[in-house]
Amino acid sequence: MRRQNQWSACLVAGLMLFTAAFGLAQNKPKVAFVPQIVGIPYFNAMEDGGKDAAQKFGVEFVYTGPTDTNPAEQLRIVNGLIDQGISAVSLSVLDASSIDPVMKKAKEKGVKIFTSDSDAPKSEREVYVAQALDQDLGFTIIDELAKRIGEQGSVGIVSGEATATNLNTWIGFMQQRVKEKYPKITLLPPQFAGGTAQRAFQLATDLMTAHPDLKGLIAVASTTCPGVAQAIESAGKIGQVIGTGYGSPNTVRSYLKSGAFGFSVLWNPRDLGYLTVWAGKQLIDGKPFAESNAVPGLAQPVKYDPATKVLLLGPPAVFTKDNVDQYKF
Amino acid sequence: MNRKQWLLGRREVTLALACVAASVLFQFLSPYFLTGPNLITILRNSVELLLVSLGISFILATAGIDIAVGGALGICAIFVGWSVQGGWPLAAVLLIGPLIGTALGLVSAALIVWGKIPPIIATLGLFGVYRAAIFLLLGGSWISGLPDTLGPAVNTSIGGVPVVGVYVLLCYLVGWLIIRWLPLGPAILATGGNERAARLSGVPIGKTKFFVYGFTGLLVGFAAVLYVARYRNVETSTGGLVALDAIVASVLGGASVLGGKANLLGTMFGVLLVRLLQNGFVLMGAPSLWEQVITGFLLLVVLILDALAGNRRVNGSRLVTMP
Numbered sequence: 001m002r003r004q005n006q007w008s009a010c011l012v013a014g015l016m017l018f019t020a021a022f023g024l025a026q027n028k029p030k031v032a033f034v035p036q037i038v039g040i041p042y043f044n045a046m047e048d049g050g051k052d053a054a055q056k057f058g059v060e061f062v063y064t065g066p067t068d069t070n071p072a073e074q075l076r077i078v079n080g081l082i083d084q085g086i087s088a089v090s091l092s093v094l095d096a097s098s099i100d101p102v103m104k105k106a107k108e109k110g111v112k113i114f115t116s117d118s119d120a121p122k123s124e125r126e127v128y129v130a131q132a133l134d135q136d137l138g139f140t141i142i143d144e145l146a147k148r149i150g151e152q153g154s155v156g157i158v159s160g161e162a163t164a165t166n167l168n169t170w171i172g173f174m175q176q177r178v179k180e181k182y183p184k185i186t187l188l189p190p191q192f193a194g195g196t197a198q199r200a201f202q203l204a205t206d207l208m209t210a211h212p213d214l215k216g217l218i219a220v221a222s223t224t225c226p227g228v229a230q231a232i233e234s235a236g237k238i239g240q241v242i243g244t245g246y247g248s249p250n251t252v253r254s255y256l257k258s259g260a261f262g263f264s265v266l267w268n269p270r271d272l273g274y275l276t277v278w279a280g281k282q283l284i285d286g287k288p289f290a291e292s293n294a295v296p297g298l299a300q301p302v303k304y305d306p307a308t309k310v311l312l313l314g315p316p317a318v319f320t321k322d323n324v325d326q327y328k329f
Numbered sequence: 330m331n332r333k334q335w336l337l338g339r340r341e342v343t344l345a346l347a348c349v350a351a352s353v354l355f356q357f358l359s360p361y362f363l364t365g366p367n368l369i370t371i372l373r374n375s376v377e378l379l380l381v382s383l384g385i386s387f388i389l390a391t392a393g394i395d396i397a398v399g400g401a402l403g404i405c406a407i408f409v410g411w412s413v414q415g416g417w418p419l420a421a422v423l424l425i426g427p428l429i430g431t432a433l434g435l436v437s438a439a440l441i442v443w444g445k446i447p448p449i450i451a452t453l454g455l456f457g458v459y460r461a462a463i464f465l466l467l468g469g470s471w472i473s474g475l476p477d478t479l480g481p482a483v484n485t486s487i488g489g490v491p492v493v494g495v496y497v498l499l500c501y502l503v504g505w506l507i508i509r510w511l512p513l514g515p516a517i518l519a520t521g522g523n524e525r526a527a528r529l530s531g532v533p534i535g536k537t538k539f540f541v542y543g544f545t546g547l548l549v550g551f552a553a554v555l556y557v558a559r560y561r562n563v564e565t566s567t568g569g570l571v572a573l574d575a576i577v578a579s580v581l582g583g584a585s586v587l588g589g590k591a592n593l594l595g596t597m598f599g600v601l602l603v604r605l606l607q608n609g610f611v612l613m614g615a616p617s618l619w620e621q622v623i624t625g626f627l628l629l630v631v632l633i634l635d636a637l638a639g640n641r642r643v644n645g646s647r648l649v650t651m652p
Contacts, residue, residue, distance in 0.1 A: 037565075038464065039463075039464040039467065039565040040471075040564075040565060041470055041471065044470075067460055067461070067464065068566065068569075162618055188614070189614065189616060190616075191611060191616065191617045192616070192617055192618055193617075194569075195566045195569065196564075196566045196567070196569045197560055197562055197564050197566070197567070198377075198556070198560065198567075198569070201374075201559075201560060202374050202607065202608075203611055203617060205370050205374070206367075206370070206607075206608050206611035206612055207611060209361050209364075209366065209367045209370060209612060210359060210361055210611060210612040210613075210614070212361070223564065223566065226471070226473050226560065226562040226564060227560065227562075230559075230560050230561060230562060234484075234559070250470065250473075251471065251473060253474065254473060254474025255474070258474075
């Protein structure tokens with residue numbers, strides 16, 4: 001009788017332990033990030049950062065996205081994540097104009113939805129995790145380019161998808177900077193290459209043909225960097241036309257060394273992925289962001305602007321042939 | 330009958346005229362359009378699509394379709410890229426693309442002939458498989474900054490004419506010889522014209538299909554070699570939607586998705602017209618998005634004209650004009 005009691009006590013205790021452990025594992029909140037496209041070095045680096053943060057802050061990280069830059073496909077994936085009961089869903093917005101219904105649905109289901117890397121400023125997102133101020137990015141690329149071309153001449157722009165908010169915003173700030181500060185630089189209207197290097201190559205070549213005196217070419221999407229750089233090399237215009245873009249060191253390393261690219265502007269996407277998951281955890285815990293946040297694992301404090309609800313990683317970095325080998329992403 | 334119709338087809342003439350008209354317009358709008366370097370650029374930008382479209386024309390002639398060619402091109406390009414990276418001898422680098430391409434083409438054929446899966450479904454499935462395979466093979470890091478191993482064989486010119494242009498012409502010549510002079514030609518057209526009738530009259534349907542998909546694979550592999558030689562970069566989106574561009578060019582050129590027709594010269598001009606429009610729009614300073622509108626519009630016009638022409642034949646009178 002007593003023995004039996006002991007056994008059942010053990011059993012009950014064991015069961016309780018088991019459910020507790022299981023429950024804990026299940027209660028580990030999930031933070032998802034949906035990139036614009038999977039399988040490119042840039043978003044891979046964000047994924048790595050996200051994984052590190054997930055381990056550090058005790059959440060589960062879900063990373064999934066479209067295999068081409070297709071806004072409808074991205075919305076379908078975000079919808080699926082909301083239905084699965086993920087606690088916080090973040091995405092790098094491909095098309096800000098069609099995001100509202102998904103945001104509304106997330107709110108109704110109590111899912112924290114926020115943007116990272118590319119924003120939908122007019123939507124109901126909880127926060128936007130920004131890599132660098134769009135203004136700083138647009139201005140930096142123009143300032144650095146102006147330095148190298150003697151503040152005059154025509155400059156072409158080859159962008160990616162015409163609906164990508166982040167790319168269009170940067171182009172807007174480039175145009176603003178040129179208008180305000182460099183009256184002798186002519187910024188040509190942007191051309192859109194979609195996601196392929198081949199089309200970027202074609203557009204860059206055609207721009208150089210149409211403007212024989214072209215001084216610079218800006219590859220706005222990271223997917224357009226190889227095509228633009230290769231076009232400058234193939235046209236034998238290294239030195240005459242200075243290529244640049246928002247490309248990761250791994251993507252542009254050989255072009256910086258060949259001289260086709262004078263420099264490249266970006267931030268550390270690993271840190272951005274890290275910050276995204278941290279922000280997701282804060283939202284789940286219901287902790288508000290302070291004006292300056294010390295994030296464990298990031299070197300610099302992270303600023304937050306309550307008016308625009310933007311969490312800012314920091315100032316953009318400029319990569320040149322001299323410093324590119326210090327970076328491995 | 331089909332052959333006679335093919336010979337009498339005037340699509341290539343219409344397209345050549347459209348090319349001329351567009352050229353005149355663009356030259357009027359940009360002084361840099363009708364210059365030697367720009368025309369060579371247009372040609373160079375066309376070569377991969379020219380090769381893939383040649384294959385697609387063969388496949389469309391059998392009433393088949395291959396949506397997976399873009400993915401296959403990407404996979405071939407990865408292997409070509411790796412072989413360049415690994416410092417393989419030129420001959421080996423040149424061979425590996427076409428070899429893998431042919432193998433992938435035969436996979437499509439096997440699914441369609443032995444698996445009895447409709448071509449659009451079989452190749453749609455393969456398209457997904459190939460795209461995923463590209464991501465897995467590359468592991469998210471692009472092959473970029475390749476050495477110029479292929480340059481001497483591909484990027485040179487003979488008397489101002491890029492050597493790739495010669496390669497493409499040779500491929501089209503072979504294609505024309507097959508359609509026009511080999512027993513395979515009528516077999517291909519008969520398969521697409523009426524498969525049951527062709528089978529009953531002893532046309533080897535299976536073998537014919539294996540040939541067209543294998544041949545397309547070969548061309549796709551060769552296109553991958555040219556791609557790597559030119560861009561010295563293989564990214565995860567390599568190949569992209571080239572299948573759709575190739576179908577557009579072939580249909581513009583006079584192919585029918587219902588099969589039984591092949592117009593190789595038309596296909597050639599179809600590709601050139603598409604690339605010429607893309608180039609011209611940038612040169613005249615218009616946003617490149619407009620070119621997609623124009624290409625789509627052109628395709629619809631051609632299809633509508635085809636439908637009207639088809640009605641005319643059904644009515645048995647060639648005198649009926651458009652309302």
